[in-house]
Amino acid sequence: MIKDVLNLIDKSLKSFILFQILCAVWGILYTICSLIFPTAVSKLIDQVILAHEYNKTLYYLFIILISGFLMIVFNYIQYIEYYKFGQKGKLIISKKIFDRILHANGKFREKYSSGDILRIIEQDTNQIENFIGQGIGQIAVNIIVVAGVIILILVQQPIIGLIMIILSVAFSLIQAFLSYILKQEASELRDDLGKNSSFSNEVILHSEQVATSGYVETYFQEYKSRNEKIYTKNISQMSKILMGRNIGIAYNVIGNLITMGIGVCEIRNGNMTVGSLLAFTMYVQRLYGPLVIISNSYLNLKKAVPHIERIKRFLDSAECIIDGCIKPETKMRGIIAFKNVFFKYDEKEVLKRCNLQIEPEKLTAIIGNNGSGKSTLIKLLLKTYNCSSGEILVDNIDINKYSNNYFYNNISVMFQNNFLISGKLIDIINPGKKEVDMNYIYSLFQRVRLDINKFESGLDTYICENNINVSGGELQKLNIIKILIEDRPLVILDEPTSALDNDSEDEICELFKELLRGRTVIIVTHRKRILGICDKIINFNTIQEEQE
Numbered sequence: 001m002i003k004d005v006l007n008l009i010d011k012s013l014k015s016f017i018l019f020q021i022l023c024a025v026w027g028i029l030y031t032i033c034s035l036i037f038p039t040a041v042s043k044l045i046d047q048v049i050l051a052h053e054y055n056k057t058l059y060y061l062f063i064i065l066i067s068g069f070l071m072i073v074f075n076y077i078q079y080i081e082y083y084k085f086g087q088k089g090k091l092i093i094s095k096k097i098f099d100r101i102l103h104a105n106g107k108f109r110e111k112y113s114s115g116d117i118l119r120i121i122e123q124d125t126n127q128i129e130n131f132i133g134q135g136i137g138q139i140a141v142n143i144i145v146v147a148g149v150i151i152l153i154l155v156q157q158p159i160i161g162l163i164m165i166i167l168s169v170a171f172s173l174i175q176a177f178l179s180y181i182l183k184q185e186a187s188e189l190r191d192d193l194g195k196n197s198s199f200s201n202e203v204i205l206h207s208e209q210v211a212t213s214g215y216v217e218t219y220f221q222e223y224k225s226r227n228e229k230i231y232t233k234n235i236s237q238m239s240k241i242l243m244g245r246n247i248g249i250a251y252n253v254i255g256n257l258i259t260m261g262i263g264v265c266e267i268r269n270g271n272m273t274v275g276s277l278l279a280f281t282m283y284v285q286r287l288y289g290p291l292v293i294i295s296n297s298y299l300n301l302k303k304a305v306p307h308i309e310r311i312k313r314f315l316d317s318a319e320c321i322i323d324g325c326i327k328p329e330t331k332m333r334g335i336i337a338f339k340n341v342f343f344k345y346d347e348k349e350v351l352k353r354c355n356l357q358i359e360p361e362k363l364t365a366i367i368g369n370n371g372s373g374k375s376t377l378i379k380l381l382l383k384t385y386n387c388s389s390g391e392i393l394v395d396n397i398d399i400n401k402y403s404n405n406y407f408y409n410n411i412s413v414m415f416q417n418n419f420l421i422s423g424k425l426i427d428i429i430n431p432g433k434k435e436v437d438m439n440y441i442y443s444l445f446q447r448v449r450l451d452i453n454k455f456e457s458g459l460d461t462y463i464c465e466n467n468i469n470v471s472g473g474e475l476q477k478l479n480i481i482k483i484l485i486e487d488r489p490l491v492i493l494d495e496p497t498s499a500l501d502n503d504s505e506d507e508i509c510e511l512f513k514e515l516l517r518g519r520t521v522i523i524v525t526h527r528k529r530i531l532g533i534c535d536k537i538i539n540f541n542t543i544q545e546e547q548e
């Protein structure tokens, strides 16, 4: 598991071991100080208080002060180093996850729900931080502390030392058993949390539809039952963790009991001083803290395993948009050919030996029945899905051979769901921050019949998440403006005017005729008006029928 995590954060085992050694040095220094501290206290009691050598008071007080101060410093350095390491690992993984999402293809998106992905980004990555930043480090350092203290006790009081070792082994075995159960439960809980996030996400995104659907109670019950299940699992998990902690407390109580019992006998027999008994009880106390940290960290490590496995599966999945290396010097022309393309979503065959040609620098309309596969055709052309067989050529080159950077910078797309990422109006219509004459932008607003004065802060108006503060038609118009600003040679429009009123549609048809001339334009549409401006109309129903 450690190797897997190190691979995920691009660290070699060697650098990780070096880092652990460095932190262990701080841990050892801390341990030394934490042992000097009780020794000085015991000497102060035996030599100063009981033996009345008050001239040594300042000396021992000074040692107590310095060892206490250094304990604080070394403890700080050690933990901040672990914390930095954990945060750095988390940062690296978060970037990889986000990058993975940005390059994911359609199959990937079918596999992961948005809630699941959000949970991976926001919460699973925290577990990586726990794993490398605190878990392993804390265990390593505290094992050193425990070992140091036990050796010290063993040398000075072999019987107490032996009993402490037996207790520690028993303690560790119980923790190992608890952590095994905890890991199983954590894995189930992780799945439930992912599903619950997706459900909540969907309801939040569409709360308006849900509120007015008449099924509010049904959705509420669903939410309640999912959360109650999670509640029960959380409680069960916490009870295991608390049991682990309680075993630590029991260890402390038993340790103190034994030390006191044996200590009283030893003092009575004259083999031990009061000061050294006090020091011993402090050593036992010193054991308790680290042992609890070890057990908590160990339990946390086990709890982290399902989260780390999830991240690994996510990053390892091969469902990416294929990136080729061809980047022609010239702009794309847009000669498009589908050759014997077959495609199916899982078992559902959508394209059967699809052959079609799209001529460059012309407006081509694609029409066809609902569900006939028009949008799928666009997704295949955009490489978000791969053909089951056959090939798609653009300018006589297989699309998969193009570098994605070149390919997507030559294509403007308006998807059927017509969505723009939230932000300031000016930024969403010109996300690439191209240098564009503002008068041109304002003229485009006029041409699409979108009154800029309707937006309270003009181009600085914030368009909210899910575009809820603009109407469907306004959104289509903004998308059209964005495409015209992008000024790319291949333009793909999936139902670009489905939400427009008749006058606006007429105006936009004129605009397309004028401003999209000279480009290769594919317009998927059900609207008759738009067909009037197209050079060619491809009926998708007949194409598919011909092939059958």
Ligand SMILES: Nc1ncnc2c1ncn2[C@@H]1O[C@H](COP(=O)(O)OP(=O)(O)OP(=O)(O)O)[C@@H](O)[C@H]1O
Pocket (backbone or CB within 6 Å): 110, 345, 346, 348, 350, 368, 369, 370, 371, 372, 373, 374, 375, 376, 377, 416
């Ligand atoms: N991700 C998917 N997984 C499984 N089936 C899908 C998926 N996306 C689309 N389909 C199915 O593939 C078929 C073609 O869908 P597509 O969206 O391409 O149709 P369309 O021609 O664009 O329809 P419309 O005119 O309604 O937009 C439909 O039957 C649809 O149910």
Ligand SMILES: [Mg+2]
Pocket (backbone or CB within 6 Å): 374, 375, 376, 416, 494
């Ligand atoms: Mg469609």
